[in-house]
Amino acid sequence: MAIREIIKLPDPMLRQVSKPVAEVTDETRRIMDDMLDTMYDAPGIGLAAVQIGIPQRIVVIDLAKEGEEKQPIHLVNPEIVWVSDEQSDYEEGCLSIPEYFDMVSRPKEVTVRFLDREGQSREMRCSGVLATCVQHEIDHLNGVLFIDYLSKLKRDRVVKKFAKAQKLARAGV
Numbered sequence: 001m002a003i004r005e006i007i008k009l010p011d012p013m014l015r016q017v018s019k020p021v022a023e024v025t026d027e028t029r030r031i032m033d034d035m036l037d038t039m040y041d042a043p044g045i046g047l048a049a050v051q052i053g054i055p056q057r058i059v060v061i062d063l064a065k066e067g068e069e070k071q072p073i074h075l076v077n078p079e080i081v082w083v084s085d086e087q088s089d090y091e092e093g094c095l096s097i098p099e100y101f102d103m104v105s106r107p108k109e110v111t112v113r114f115l116d117r118e119g120q121s122r123e124m125r126c127s128g129v130l131a132t133c134v135q136h137e138i139d140h141l142n143g144v145l146f147i148d149y150l151s152k153l154k155r156d157r158v159v160k161k162f163a164k165a166q167k168l169a170r171a172g173v
């Protein structure tokens, strides 16, 4: 298990569409273990494989609070198969867009179909933070970021800020 580097805006890889996993193997499980290590270290509550530079349809989530027993959720090839009509607003952040938070409106409840850590097909009904998190992470697999739901003005401002920070970092400033 290892902590990997999380790629950040404006890395173009964040816009890639991730490929489905053909079969859940030990290699898949190794990636998920690294993803969890990386997410706990950050710390965060959800991570998509593409965020550590692996464009495969793999997501990990853990909503356990600090000090609570870990409750990792492993989602391979996750797919939203039902959404509620009711929406809810939630202040989202992203490990690839550090220290930026904004309100996003999404379906309040969803059902997700996925393969678990053992490759078994499952369905899970999600509400609350879990519903938001699942949708946010599946968006990553499609190259979509939460800032895409904001106004163009806001989004451009965020992208510009991160592009500038990257330039300064490269210049060694």
Ligand SMILES: [Zn+2]
Binding pocket: 093, 094, 095, 096, 136, 140
């Ligand atoms: Zn994210």
